[in-house]
Amino acid sequence: LPLGPNPLLLLRNVHQVPMEHQCKMSHHWAKQYGDVLYLWLFSKSAVVLSSIQAAHDLLEKRSSKYSHRPHFMLIYNMMGWHSNLALMPYGDRWHLHRKWFHSSFNEGKVVEEYCSIQQR
Numbered sequence: 665l666p667l668g669p670n671p672l673l674l675l676r677n678v679h680q681v682p683m684e685h686q687c688k689m690s691h692h693w694a695k696q697y698g699d700v701l702y703l704w705l706f707s708k709s710a711v712v713l714s715s716i717q718a719a720h721d722l723l724e725k726r727s728s729k730y731s732h733r734p735h736f737m738l739i740y741n742m743m744g745w746h747s748n749l750a751l752m753p754y755g756d757r758w759h760l761h762r763k764w765f766h767s768s769f770n771e772g773k774v775v776e777e778y779c780s781i782q783q784r
Contacts, residue, residue, distance in 0.1 A: 666711065668702040669693065676704030690714055728754070 671677045681703070682689055693701050694714035700722070703710045713719045722730055731754040739745045749765055752758045 666700045666702045667697045671704045676706060678705050
């Protein structure tokens with residue numbers, strides 16, 4: 665994991681993140697720790713990307729590695745929203761649902777198929 669400010673036992677790094685102007689603290693940390701830094705916010709970890717190049721390298725070049733969504737116990741186990749594209753884990757099933765979603769909103773298809781319900 666990348667470097668970041670030292671966390672406290674229970675609060676972790678929450679006490680170090682200001683309520684306002686978080687971008688100034690992020691800029692300060694970027695100078696100290698580099699463009700990629702690691703924070704603990706209570707029980708959740710966070711990776712902060714402080715430059716366009718770092719964001720491009722991690723989110724574009726290695727998108728398949730970092731595109732996974734967190735597992736939401738309430739949504740999956742109790743509500744049964746396994747097929748919600750916005751919450752679905754990245755993988756083959758997500759790609760299939762995304763393909764179906766995009767095919768429904770293809771520009772040529774939308775004009776023809778949804779013309780009867782459009783208001784002008």
